[in-house]
Amino acid sequence: MASLKELGRQVIKNNDKAADTIYQRKPGGAEMIAPVMKQLVMFTELLVQSGKIDSNNAVQLQRWQADFGKLAAANEAGDLILAADIMHHDLNKQIEEWIK
Numbered sequence: 814m815a816s817l818k819e820l821g822r823q824v825i826k827n828n829d830k831a832a833d834t835i836y837q838r839k840p841g842g843a844e845m846i847a848p849v850m851k852q853l854v855m856f857t858e859l860l861v862q863s864g865k866i867d868s869n870n871a872v873q874l875q876r877w878q879a880d881f882g883k884l885a886a887a888n889e890a891g892d893l894i895l896a897a898d899i900m901h902h903d904l905n906k907q908i909e910e911w912i913k
Contacts, residue, residue: 821912825905832901835893846888
């Protein structure tokens, strides 16, 4: 299994790629969100396994869960620009915090 930092960097890269595709209105942007969400779930599982999630960062975890929920809702509503914003701005920033 990939290390937390490696997977985090890969998720950021894929989030940026998906967001750029959506922002540029290229074909396939909508289809890129599901794989990104799957990778975010894998990253969350690795966070748990690594012991990074504990009572000391409960607020950070709540923010992570809220943003992931907003991404799922934006995807469900077909609001690709909002989904791209959440991936590119909110979740990537949080991933960077988690992998410090």
